[in-house]
Amino acid sequence: MSFGTGFDLFEVQSIPEKGKGLVARSNIAKVLIEKPLFTLDPEADLVESSVVSKVKALSKDKQRQFLALHNNFPGKNVFSGVFRTNALPCGPESVVGAVYPTICLINHCCDPNSHNNWNNKTSSETIHAVRDMKAGEEIMIPYAKQEASFTRRALLKSSFGFDCSCSLCSLPVSELKKSEARRLRIEELDQAIGEPSRLVNAPTKALADCQEMARVIEEEFPNGSASPLEASLYYDAFQISITHGDEARASAFAERAYRARVICEGEDSPETENMERLMNKPTIHRNYGISKRWRMTKNMVSKGLDGKEFDE
Ligand SMILES: [Zn+2]
Structure with a gap:
């Protein structure tokens, strides 16, 4: 490449x-x-x-x-x-x-x-x-x-002014219906995750929604082309974590959001640079300190934890 x-x-x-x-x-x-x-x-x-x-x-x-x-x-x-x-x-x-x-x-x-x-x-x-x-x-x-x-x-x-006949729209009807259901689920989860009252009052449920959304995204985009969606999903997961004082998870989610932004926008996009700052110092986010429910400092989870291990 x-x-x-x-x-x-x-x-x-x-x-x-x-x-x-x-x-x-x-x-x-x-x-x-x-x-x-x-x-x-x-x-x-x-x-x-x-x-x-x-x-x-x-x-x-x-x-x-x-x-x-x-x-x-x-x-x-x-x-x-x-x-x-x-x-x-x-x-x-x-x-x-x-x-x-x-x-x-x-x-x-x-x-x-x-x-x-x-x-x-x-x-x-x-x-x-x-x-x-x-x-x-x-x-x-x-x-x-x-x-x-x-x-x-x-x-x-x-x-x-066109009827789309792209590779996705040309799938057999049964496959297209599955894609339809997955995309509707992604929209539903995205709305639920973005709900401010849940972010504050039901963060565990909101994070579980993030996890489900990551799974559905992976099914819908098996060739890994979902980085714009992933960038916004992991930023949401970051916000949920930092709102409740969990610096360690916040930083790890910010890192995922950062990597997704690099893919779709490059290193020099202002949004990518912002994610890099939050990854290095999650406590600069305006939501930090709203709640201490999950108080955990950045070095309490070993860095570099990835994949399944981290998700759990
Ligand atoms: Zn299409």
Whole structure:
């Protein structure tokens, strides 16, 4: 596996029924880092004239790159149509969208081999392979959250105008139903774990939910491509532990969250760096000291405990 930063690692190819796409040239980890052509707050400003003025401010080359992107909204408002089709949010909480000359060519898969992330520190979008990729394999990201297939497929249809026929959606119905049940269970557990009153009053139950969620994730993503989900799961487990004063488990969970973040966002993402700080000093978290139920200092559990032993 190599750690390149960009353009020698893939090539743009025509993909049957999908227009263009990106295809890996070799087995890769980090695929691409790219700065936006421009950003726009679509809630405040998605009218044709505002997109036109953004595009006019670009160099001729970049204008051509923008207009070469796909447009799902045929009609006279071509510029805003291209923006609506291709814009990626600048971070999970952000309403601001950005368009990119190359990243916007990457197609969707419901069981993707790559993860896209906005890095606030470098003001760029990164694409990381979340599992080993072979030369010739198409680079794919998820356009929608990894939800159960019914909601996911409806959203893909309404927002992006296609009926998904990815490797997951093409499974036989019996297999698809099992995947559906697992993804629904992951959503249920995620909501239960995020419930603030349970975090404080029923931490043992919340941690048991984390353990079940880790198991279901492993079943649903057997090839290990679930690092974005794992990063958030282990951060939740960290928060439960540190809220009740268990520094040892908190640090071990933070380490797992950190390793998952490295895979999907890289070492230099602000979220990865934050997890590293919490791993080294869990007591800096704002929840530390709320409860002393599980008071245990960091060195009370031997470091490096892993796998089954640690889970127990
Ligand atoms: Zn699909």
